[in-house]
Amino acid sequence: MVGPPGAGKGTQAALLAARLGLVHVASGDLFRDNLKRQTALGKKAKSYMERGALVPDELTVQMIADRLGQPDAAEGVVLDGFPRTRQQAEALDRMLAKMGAKVDATLYIDVDRDEIVRRLSGRWVCSAASSHVYHELTNPPLVAGQCDIDGAQLVQRDDDKPETVRARLEQQLPPMFEVVDYYAEGDVLNTVDGDQPIEDVTEALMRVVGQPVR
Numbered sequence: 001m002v003g004p005p006g007a008g009k010g011t012q013a014a015l016l017a018a019r020l021g022l023v024h025v026a027s028g029d030l031f032r033d034n035l036k037r038q039t040a041l042g043k044k045a046k047s048y049m050e051r052g053a054l055v056p057d058e059l060t061v062q063m064i065a066d067r068l069g070q071p072d073a074a075e076g077v078v079l080d081g082f083p084r085t086r087q088q089a090e091a092l093d094r095m096l097a098k099m100g101a102k103v104d105a106t107l108y109i110d111v112d113r114d115e116i117v118r119r120l121s122g123r124w125v126c127s128a129a130s131s132h133v134y135h136e137l138t139n140p141p142l143v144a145g146q147c148d149i150d151g152a153q154l155v156q157r158d159d160d161k162p163e164t165v166r167a168r169l170e171q172q173l174p175p176m177f178e179v180v181d182y183y184a185e186g187d188v189l190n191t192v193d194g195d196q197p198i199e200d201v202t203e204a205l206m207r208v209v210g211q212p213v214r
């Protein structure tokens with residue numbers, strides 16, 4: 001599963017995995033799980049993180065290989081959160097080839113850049129109570145700029161401001177497009193329109209992979 005932040009990759013990956021009877025492998029969860037269980041791979045990863053170094057792609061790929069080797073993953077997995085760069089995609093392919101496996105389908109959830117900014121920058125938090133959280137699109141306050149519960153002013157964190165989100169996307173999108181191009185070259189890319197309701201995105205994804213791929 002590939003897509004920009006705010007595309008709902010995690011949600012869609014979980015829905016798809018459930019409907020296809022596959023395992024949802026979120027690379028972030030995999031990482032946390034290996035650290036928590038103090039596996040050999042988790043310890044190795046920790047040693048990089050403690051030095052403030054990036055965890056090498058090969059190590060993440062080994063965690064995925066390890067997960068793929070478990071019995072519940074025999075039918076395959078929906079991979080989410082990895083690869084994020086072309087180098088990672090190549091490392092993943094090398095590992096899968098060694099296992100006699102491959103990426104059957106890459107699902108790219110395509111969302112218009114302005115829509116991503118709207119989704120990611122719509123968060124407003126109450127100035128009186130930080131647990132009172134609103135979103136312009138999904139959970140707007142009754143009166144703009146004002147908390148429904150206590151009437152206090154709503155403020156936007158710097159991280160949630162459109163200009164900050166735009167600057168972050170300038171960094172995040174180019175590597176993602178390289179991943180998209182890589183899979184297009186490999187002829188496994190399926191693009192789904194992400195500018196529609198969650199259920200419609202799921203249906204579109206199911207039309208791509210609803211049939212057994214082998």
Ligand SMILES: [Zn+2]
Pocket residue numbers: 126127128129132147148149150151152
């Ligand atoms: Zn409030």
